[in-house]
Amino acid sequence: RPASSWNTSYVSWNKRDKNVAWKNAGGDWYDKKGVLQGSTPYATITFKGSTLPDNRYYELDVTELVKEYVTGKYENTGILIKTRTENNNYIAFYSNEGGIETQKPKLNITTKETPAPIIINETINEAIDNRLREASPDSVYQDSAFIDVGGMNDARYRDVIWFDLDEFNDTTEVTDSTLSLYWYYPAGNERPDDTVIEVYRPASEWNSSYVNWNKKDKNVAWKNAGGDWYDKNGITQGDTPYASIALKGSELPDNKYHEIDVTELVNEYVSGKYENTGFLIKARNENNNYIAFYSNECGKETQKPSLNITKKVSSE
Known part of the structure; x- marks a missing residue:
């Protein structure tokens, strides 16, 4: 969970907004336990080094974080994604600007309608x-x-x-x-x-x-x-x-x-x-x-x- 809001026009490895640096280069975050720069993620998925890109969607269960945003427990600052170890394990996914609707990132939400009391x-x-x-x-x-x-x-x-x-x-x-x-x-x-x-x-x-x-x-x-x-x-x-x-x-x-x-x-x-x-x-x-x-x-x-x-x- 990003520790604060960020501006897509200026956000980078060093900064989260124009002339506003992250406290920690590479982004500030809270983990699932509310620890700043903690190591207990809200969700994970593993790609083995032997697995090849197969041009399909992979899913991460972010239910808990989305609920915290929807209930107002925390401001919606989005999702910060990183790998657990960051060495010799580079992979890439299509972005929102990939140009093909069927390949863009998406958030799937299942809701339960609460009847009026x-x-x-x-x-x-x-x-x-x-x-x-x-x-x-x-x-x-x-x-x-x-x-x-x-x-x-x-x-x-x-x-x-x-x-x-x-x-x-x-x-x-x-x-x-x-x-x-x-x-x-x-x-x-x-x-x-x-x-x-x-x-x-x-x-x-x-x-x-x-x-x-x-x-x-x-x-x-x-x-x-x-x-x-x-x-x-x-x-x-x-x-x-x-x-x-x-x-x-x-x-x-x-x-x-x-x-x-x-x-x-x-x-x-x-x-x-x-x-x-x-x-x-x-x-x-x-x-x-x-x-x-x-x-x-x-x-x-x-x-x-x-x-x-x-x-x-x-x-x-």
């Missing part, structure tokens, strides 16, 4: 969700008709929610994913402060039958009361959420879904980068900004939390 939209309507209530730190809120975030009367509220992603695998490309929450409370009332809802990755799995403000499972406490999480940067109890949405204090509940873009976190689960531990939802500031959404137990399919996923699948 199919875009599929799916909605997961069944969730497992629990409230985490600071004022009742050991109470389990598994069957509440709502989930809530923010602060009220010097107490904080958070939630954990989980959707089954087992139907997806590490070959699934998720292009978009939104968590939809149906806002209904406090009906008709403004709040002193804005509510900025944030989504984090729970640091470990949790048990819906036992999880609360203090515990993640039966007799197993969170390391931090109110839940352990990782933020987008992988920092424990960090403050850079995977996703957020702001509801101004002056906004009233509008009895409709509000969407939070959780594409990045869902991709991390689907790809297998992390175990699917669901979402931990909290407000950025947890004071005078309490709001509530309907939960999976609200009794109405059109108001439950849902996870909307757009994915690409092969059409083959």
